Amino acid sequence: MARFPFSAIVGQDEMKTALLIAAVEPAIGGVMVFGDRGTGKSTAARALAALLPPITVVEGCRFGCEPDQRGTCPDPCTSGRKAKQAVPFVDLPLGATEDRVIGALDLERALRAGEKSFEPGLLARAHRGFLYVDEINLLEDHLVDLLLDVAASGENLVEREGLSVRHRARFVLIGSGNPEEGELRPQLLDRFGLSVEVRTPESIPDRVEIMRRCSAQERDPEGFAGQWDAAEQKVLRQIARGQKKLPDMDVPDDVLHDAAELCAAVRADGLRGELTLMRAARALAALKGAKAVRREHLLEVAPMALRHRLRRDVLDETGSTARIERAMEELFE
Incomplete structure (x- = not known):
């Protein structure tokens, strides 16, 4: 049965962005x-x-070795042939x-x-x-x-x-x-x-659209996948562009300062928050084809990079996402 297209998923934009990153x-x-x-x-x-896209492996290798890494895993990898696999x-x-x-x-x-x-x-x-x-x-x-x-x-x-x-x-x-x-x-x-x-979508039009797309996919999986092929190829090109641009992405000092200031403001534990925030912002900027990381990229990924790193505050029962959004408003208007 054909898979459900990634681009056909209704809503859940934050989840899809995190997976692309x-x-x-x-x-x-x-x-x-x-x-x-x-x-x-x-x-x-x-x-x-x-x-x-499929990856290239050494044919018969149980560890999925890349051809240029042949012989570096527990298997002998004696096969000199390459193969494609999903x-x-x-x-x-x-x-x-x-x-x-x-x-x-x-x-x-x-x-x-x-x-x-x-x-x-x-x-x-x-x-x-x-x-x-x-x-x-x-x-x-x-x-x-x-x-x-x-x-x-x-x-x-x-x-x-x-x-x-x-x-x-x-x-x-x-x-x-x-x-x-x-x-x-x-x-x-x-x-x-x-x-x-x-969260479960609250919008009635969204819920209706989800039922419509699921029904169409169940009736004709191949036909439904074909309808979304152009959108899927667009996502694939976006990922390829992001992977190509990522090594050359520059993170200016002012954006690094913003990341440190935000993590300090929400009292994120350790330094893992800053590092993840920086990496996620770089990946998002690469996905969007930007030349350098900007504050807008940092703020877009901040909730998903920091919400699970906040200390519990007995005097503030506000949810972690709301605390991060409030800190961003106070710091960056």
């Missing part, structure tokens, strides 16, 4: 999407992954064991042939793609810790049962959850680059 700048640290059930969280992530999109189920996530000794091969061999886990499958965790707030904390560490380092190190294996694992981590089912620990939430809030 992560596609342009994977080092952003992942995207956390909190919100109501049935608001298109997983649909948007899957649609973006399916939209991206950008990986891996679902991590809540009941997954640590062995399934990071990989483990191939017991069948060990028992049959007496050889120690590494069986790659979900992290290896997600390399150069997306790792999606639905209801991440219900995932065991030690697994969330592990995912965030690997996402930050870009490498997975496994040392157990006499094995010592290291392989690349660079992926965009996307977590989603419903706050009513439990909150993610603040120290773990802070490790995500961007945090997005999605």
Whole structure:
């Protein structure tokens, strides 16, 4: 069945912007999407992954090696041939064991042939793609810790049962959850680059349009996808342009000063807020084809970069997003 087009998703602009930023700048640290059930969280992530052009890999490599990195993973990568494959999109189920996530000794091969061999886990499958965790707030904390560490380092190190294996694992981590089912620990939430809030649309025209598009996609998936092909190609060109421009994007000192001033004003914990704010603003400016990062780019990404890093204030019960918007108004009018 054809995927639901990314550009056909109604509303949820902040979520879509965050995902595009992560596609342009994977080092952003992942995207956390909190919100109501049935608001298109997983649909948007899957649609973006399916939209991206295929990646080039070494044929037969279980770790998705790039051709110029052949031989640097646990597999010999003896194949000299290249192959194209879709950008990986891996679902991590809540009941997954640590062995399934990071990989483990191939017991069948060990028992049959007496050889120690590494069986790659979900992290290896997600390399150069997306790792999606639905209801991440219900995932065991030690697994969330592990995912965030690997996402930050870009490498997975496994040392157990006499094995010592290291392989690349660079992926965009996307977590989603419903706050009513439990909150993610603040120290773990802070490790995500961007945090997005999605809500059920209140506009009647929007709700009608969602039903209309879902119905059209169910009746004729291929035909519906074709109607959105031009819009999808436009998004794809935007991502390609952003990836190309990102290395040369300049962040002026006055914008860096704005970022530091805003983080200090909202009392964001640590310096991760400033760094994420800077990276997100650069990626957004690149996506929009700007020559340099400006204050408007910084202010647009500020809520998603900072809302999950604010300390609780017992004297101010205002939501974190409102606190950030109030600080921006006071500082920058």
